[in-house]
Amino acid sequence: GNSVTQMEGPVTLSEEAFLTINCTYTATGYPSLFWYVQYPGEGLQLLLKATKADDKGSNKGFEATYRKETTSFHLEKGSVQVSDSAVYFCALPAYSGAGSYQLTFGKGTKLSVIP
Amino acid sequence: EADIYQTPRYLVIGTGKKITLECSQTMGHDKMYWYQQDPGMELHLIHYSYGVNSTEKGDLSSESTVSRIRTEHFPLTLESARPSHTSQYLCASGQTGEREQYFGPGTRLTVT
Numbered sequence: 066g067n068s069v070t071q072m073e074g075p076v077t078l079s080e081e082a083f084l085t086i087n088c089t090y091t092a093t094g095y096p097s098l099f100w101y102v103q104y105p106g107e108g109l110q111l112l113l114k115a116t117k118a119d120d121k122g123s124n125k126g127f128e129a130t131y132r133k134e135t136t137s138f139h140l141e142k143g144s145v146q147v148s149d150s151a152v153y154f155c156a157l158p159a160y161s162g163a164g165s166y167q168l169t170f171g172k173g174t175k176l177s178v179i180p
Numbered sequence: 181e182a183d184i185y186q187t188p189r190y191l192v193i194g195t196g197k198k199i200t201l202e203c204s205q206t207m208g209h210d211k212m213y214w215y216q217q218d219p220g221m222e223l224h225l226i227h228y229s230y231g232v233n234s235t236e237k238g239d240l241s242s243e244s245t246v247s248r249i250r251t252e253h254f255p256l257t258l259e260s261a262r263p264s265h266t267s268q269y270l271c272a273s274g275q276t277g278e279r280e281q282y283f284g285p286g287t288r289l290t291v292t
Contacts, residue, residue, distance in 0.1 A: 097279050099280070101283075103221075106285075108286045109270065109272075110283070152221050158280075163234075164211075164277045165228070165274070166274065166281075170223045172220070
């Protein structure tokens with residue numbers, strides 16, 4: 066079955082530091098890949114996505130490149146801000162019938178950015 | 181504005197009480213989902229629905245039940261709350277054929 070392995074946190078960085086959160090996956094074929102973000106006290110929001118190999122998803126200064134050779138989708142940001150403090154989830158959708166997709170999530174990585 | 185809503189946002193209740201967590205979406209999505217999020221942040225799918233009158237159990241066994249009488253509404257019910265039900269519950273929806281899911285703000289349930 067599908068699985069997502071995400072680097073464990075928590076991760077604490079100073080403002081303007083470089084961020085990498087590793088994500089690798091196991092799946093049949095070449096699925097789409099997502100990064101979701103959960104700010105404190107809120108639900109999950111889709112941060113970025115990639116639908117095929119070598120695609121780069123980007124949003125709010127975050128980027129992730131779909132690497133089929135290494136089955137990875139690492140999240141990066143060049144200069145983090147305090148407002149980026151949140152929990153980040155890597156996710157992989159799989160078809161489950163009737164036009165529906167179920168998401169397999171990584172365990173989440175908590176990021177804290179200090180001024 | 182199209183959105184997904186959950187009420188209440190926070191609930192503290194005593195053991196043995198019956199509770200219903202509400203979830204509504206105005207996005208016209210067919211698919212809806214309930215997740216339980218443990219204190220370690222991990223997400224577990226507990227229920228989902230393909231559409232009206234469809235309900236399915238997810239990967240994590242749950243004592244809760246769900247119903248889907250209207251497209252926009254997917255409530256979750258616990259007949260007799262217990263401390264082990266203390267958790268964050270997240271509702272999500274998605275469009276047929278699309279891979280993304282859209283999440284509500286969550287209900288944080290505490291059973292004392």
